[in-house]
């Protein structure tokens with residue numbers, strides 16, 4: 001008995017140390033691994049989202065608010081230009097490992113679909129909604145009138161389509177049905193979803209610096225990666241082309257589940273470094289280094305806090321559930337305003353390797369397609385005690401100012417009070433309050 005047991009394990013042992021590394025060396029990384037390392041182009045992590053929320057054993061949800069990013073989208077014009085450039089360069093290689101480059105078809109990324117949600121992006125958001133609707137079916141069953149649901153999207157085709165898909169999933173199998181009206185906010189009025197709208201100061205302060213910062217990092221860190229590919233493939237690739245290869249891989253993987261093209265020539269290090277490149281860009285664009293980024297979420301935090309307080313006070317017109325279907329620029333400035341995943345250094349080209357490795361700001365986790373920030377107003381079963389819990393893409397987080405994930409309402413209120421002391425209109429027009 002014992003002998004055969006250990007023999008079989010010995011065989012497993014042999015396999016894991018011989019066969020598997022060989023497989024990995026040739027086939028690089030599978031879709032599951034790749035999809036978790038594409039920075040702000042990562043598809044949603046449905047597995048981590050899971051099908052149940054253990055909080056429901058001890059607490060009832062009195063109100064739930066979700067601010068989310070749209071699903072997987074097509075590249076924009078600039079991305080496509082980069083993708084074609086890299087594909088053309090790779091197609092000139094005589095190395096068979098990139099023979100697929102000759103088959104790259106720019107029509108996979110149609111010009112009339114730039115920035116639009118993809119079909120699988122719609123399905124992705126539908127699946128998030130479907131899963132959340134089941135997970136929170138108790139709360140969902142309390143919706144008896146459409147007025148109890150606040151359902152808002154920014155006025156962009158990709159957020160409107162995402163919003164409709166999400167609602168279709170969330171309210172499937174519910175008594176109310178999925179005909180919940182979606183309100184779109186006019187771009188000229190929007191101060192709560194498409195957060196860079198109506199904020200001239202943002203352009204002035206942030207402008208092109210995010211991309212410049214990212215390129216500074218790529219130019220500094222990526223030359224060895226470019227040299228490796230140049231040597232292997234016998235073609236001229238710049239450090240920025242390596243990142244463009246990753247970006248092409250990201251669209252191939254997120255839209256078409258293809259990891260045997262561009263994704264296959266990248267090393268693990270190329271991915272890990274490109275994630276940091278994404279993070280440098282997005283943190284500068286929508287998060288910590290520029291205070292204006294978090295201040296753009298001033299009105300959004302005010303609205304969330306007011307809706308929570310109205311529910312806490314059991315006011316009749318308080319929404320039971322609130323959805324805001326938005327963008328990276330909705331989710332990241334909100335997280336920044338709340339102080340979530342704030343590093344004690346700014347993500348720049350000059351950060352130390354240790355800082356880079358241990359950073360909390362990670363678009364591969366907090367800014368995937370469909371990423372979301374959820375606020376739950378909780379009531380402890382059998383009591384009248386109320387709490388607020390904040391979740392990032394369905395993973396509970398400790399809100400700064402709270403000691404635990406389940407934060408007593410009064411503590412939450414104190415933590416948020418200073419965040420309500422702002423005047424978005426003044427800030428966005430060059431004032432300083």
Ligand SMILES: *[C@@H]1O[C@H](CO)[C@@H](O)[C@H](O)[C@H]1NC(C)=O
Pocket residue numbers: 095096097231232233265
């Ligand atoms: C072709 O490229 C692969 C990496 O993609 C590399 O391992 C191999 O050495 C290259 N072949 C030649 C002949 O340079």
